[in-house]
Amino acid sequence: MINDLILSLAGVLPDLWQWIYLLLVVSAAGFMRGLSGFGFSALCFFALSPILPPMAIVPLMFVLECTASLHIMPKVWSHVPWRWLLALSIGAMLGTPFGVYGVAVWQPEVVRGIAGIGVLLASIALLRGWRFTAADSTLVLVVVGTISGFVNGMASIGGLVIAVYALSASISLLSMRAALVVFFLIIDIYGLFWFGGHGFLKTNTFVLAAIALPIMLLGNRIGFAYFDRIQETTRRYISISLLMGLALLALADTLI
Numbered sequence: 001m002i003n004d005l006i007l008s009l010a011g012v013l014p015d016l017w018q019w020i021y022l023l024l025v026v027s028a029a030g031f032m033r034g035l036s037g038f039g040f041s042a043l044c045f046f047a048l049s050p051i052l053p054p055m056a057i058v059p060l061m062f063v064l065e066c067t068a069s070l071h072i073m074p075k076v077w078s079h080v081p082w083r084w085l086l087a088l089s090i091g092a093m094l095g096t097p098f099g100v101y102g103v104a105v106w107q108p109e110v111v112r113g114i115a116g117i118g119v120l121l122a123s124i125a126l127l128r129g130w131r132f133t134a135a136d137s138t139l140v141l142v143v144v145g146t147i148s149g150f151v152n153g154m155a156s157i158g159g160l161v162i163a164v165y166a167l168s169a170s171i172s173l174l175s176m177r178a179a180l181v182v183f184f185l186i187i188d189i190y191g192l193f194w195f196g197g198h199g200f201l202k203t204n205t206f207v208l209a210a211i212a213l214p215i216m217l218l219g220n221r222i223g224f225a226y227f228d229r230i231q232e233t234t235r236r237y238i239s240i241s242l243l244m245g246l247a248l249l250a251l252a253d254t255l256i
Helices: 002-012 016-036 040-048 054-079 082-105 108-127 138-155 158-167 173-197 203-227 232-255
Strands: none
Touching: 016 040, 016 054, 016 203, 016 232, 040 054, 040 158, 040 232, 054 138, 054 173, 054 203, 082 138, 082 158, 082 173, 108 138, 108 158, 108 232, 138 158, 138 173, 158 173, 158 232, 173 232
């Protein structure tokens, strides 16, 4: 039985250094997820691309994102801006099926590159103090959710769209993080049904998730605890810097 397990793991990632690299990436991304509420899937996608194909990474990220949200959701529940969350979730449910379908027939690199340019420009504007005056509009929230769902289903970076939008609005970072935690749980469970329906959920997905889960949850808990130790302005700067870094990774992934 142990030999069968070893052979199964070797079939997923053949080298020990790849497993070590996977766990280091997941732990760092889990820390950023706990701290900011976003960035886990995007960071993992770019960092794991050298050792795993996109069709393996995207559903794996959905499984881990669901678990990360469940892990800290009781602690953020009272801070969730429910009207925001409802509108974003409706939009994301409209956009996700198109993204899941697109991952099989289109080029996710192009989508990531386009999204990366948009996120980078928006992050620069945020650093200069830009605010979106119509950010509280329900219609705009639904549209943003639709775009996020499409990008998330196809390239695992839908959270960046929501994060940019939230940082341009008037809600606090505490509320933004709470909204993202519950939003990812809703949209990723929904996305997993679509991935399963298209036959994209493989045994290897759950093997990888089972091994990565403990280290991801540890990083997630440490990041969540660290959030309360830093000032609001510092949190905002960290969030925008993270967005810019992930946007640059998206561009690099497209161009290289």
